[in-house]
Amino acid sequence: MKLYNTLTRQTEVLELLNAPLATVYTCGPTVYDYAHVGHWFTYIRWDLLIRTLKTAGYAPKWVMNITDVGHLVSDADDGEDKLEKGAKREGKTAWEVAKFYTDDFLHDLRALNITEPNFLTKATDHIPEQIELIQKLEQKGFTYVIDDGVYYDTSKFEAYANFAKLDLDDLQAGARVAVNTQKRNPTDFALWKFSPKNNAHTRDMEWDSPWGKGFPGWHIECSAMAMKYLGETIDLHAGGIDHIPVHHTNEIAQSEAATGKRFSNYWLHSNHVTVNGEKISKSLGNGIRLADIEARGISPEAFRLHVFESHYRSQSKFSWESLEAANNRLAAYQATADWQWQANDSGTVQKHTIEAARHSILEALENDLDTPTVLAALSKLETAINGSGINTDSQVVFVDFLEWLDNALGLHLSGRPDISDEQKQLIHEREEARQHQDWALSDNLREQLKLQGITIKDQANTTVWSRV
Ligand SMILES: [Zn+2]
Incomplete structure (x- = not known):
């Protein structure tokens, strides 16, 4: 199986540390608002990664985090905690906001037939692990304390710029307007933030720590939870492309500084999604949700199919027109699946045609999750079957193929009932x-x-x- 590895900027043959075990960590949602189609594109793609690992004979162990504290509005460790901001907006506590949007996320995750991760880990359930990791970094001399928190000194980690190919001089030059003047380097980031010292605003979420009352920074949770459940070096780490320059760069810096080992052998990144040609943003009001899609009578399976129509590394476009087209394509696949009950002696599609389709689909999946090629192979089979029917001899093979395909793509094409x-x-x-x-x-x-x-x-x- 081959995957494009952001670490080396190359497509590489997958070599696992303890095959068939495949340890996978994917960055999950920040639960302060509803998830929209842009998020679901990413999570469906990582579901496909997990399914493909299984189809290829591996045994994935998958951790996805739920960020329910510490993700600040700005990546530069300034501004409000998104959860506390959500709480103010809704007149609830940060805990209530986290629970509401976590439940909503899990509801949609299941509706979209996304594989349930082996571990769905909340940042707030892992405060001691995060403190322990920060202490480790402190002992090794990678941290310093300023007025608003404990920070990671990125100049101490020599390889800091490598992953994202950052130009640190350029960042330094651009940092003159930085808000936090106590930071030693513009790329330094908070490991632990202190609760506000004045009493003007009390946080809903705060914990005691060796450095004082406060809360963990966003990046540290992923390192702490990945290492707890998957070990100090993991096989695969995935997330959105916008995580490369800050979040994933920081995950690598803190994990590798703490252990002296490589954090993840493969890094996968899902490209951006636009809605009607525009970036998805609150101000544009184009954060379309699964509920909006279902309100138009379009199924979660049709949306999954729409996601598979583009490759995860290419920029994808969501529009209602393209979703309608995917819905029609799904209907054609469903009609093809109903042929499992109608095989007859004059049908000309034989076993070898079905097996060839299975082979092409597996080959495309194992070639860096090439879903457009997967669907081309499926459509070719659909055309053949709808044109000339399935031969009686091939019925069992076709039923088996549909079950295999459901495991691979999760489109619910098997198990469709016969008519009375x-x-x-x-x-x-x-x-x-x-x-x-x-x-x-x-x-x-x-x-x-x-x-x-x-x-x-x-x-x-x-x-x-x-x-x-
Ligand atoms: Zn992360």
Whole structure:
């Protein structure tokens, strides 16, 4: 299996530390607001990574974090904690906000058929682990304390600029307007922030620490939780492309300074998603949610399919038109899946055609999760089956293929039920009506079937049904 590794900027053959075990950490949501399509593109892509590892015979162990404290509005460690900001906005406590949006996130995660991570870890459940890691960094001389917190001295970590290919001189030059003048270097970041010293505002979330009351910085949670559940060196770490220059660079700096070992062997990044050609932002009001999609009668599976239509490393475009198109494409796949009950002796699609499709799909998945090629192979099979039918000999292979495909892509194409004997009788009666050129009866029977959710299509010498 090959993956593009941001660490080396190359597509590499995957070599795991303890195969078949594959340890995977993906950065999860900050639960201060609803997740939108941009987020779901990323999480569906990492679900596909997990599914592909399984399909390729590996045993992934997956940790996703829930950021419920410490993620500040600005990446430069200035500004409010997003959770406390959400609490003010909604007149709730930060704890209530975190619970509400975590529950909402998990609801949508399940609705989108995203594999349940082995560990869904909350930052607030791992405060001692984060403090312990900061102490380790302190003992090794990587930290310093200023008025508002404990900071990581990035100049002490020689490889700091490497991962994101940062130009530190340029950053230094641009930092003259920085708010926090006590920071030694513009790239230094907070490991532990102190609670406000004045009593003007009390935080909902704060803990005691060796340095005083406060809360952890955002980056430290990922290092602490990844190492706790997956070990000091993990196989794969994934996240959004915007995490490269700050969040992931800082995760590497603090983890590798603490252990002296490489933090992750492979880094995967999901590219940006635009909505109608624009960046997704609150001010534009284009943070479309799963609930909005379902309100238009479009299924989560159609959205998954839409995500797979672009490669995870290319910029993706979301629009209602393209989602509608994906919905139609899914309907065509579902109609193809209904052929599992209609194999016949005159069908010309044989086992080898189905096996060839399976082979092409697996090959594309193992080639850096090349989902556009996966769907091209699937559409090719769909065209063949809808054109000339499945041969009776191939029915078992096709049923097995659909189950395999569901494990690989999560599109719910297997397990679609057969129609009832009464419905088969209606189709038979309609065929007879057509033979007798009784068009009124034929149309009437077609309508009856339609009302029962069954669409029929006439082919050369048979009638095909589907539940779409
Ligand atoms: Zn992270």
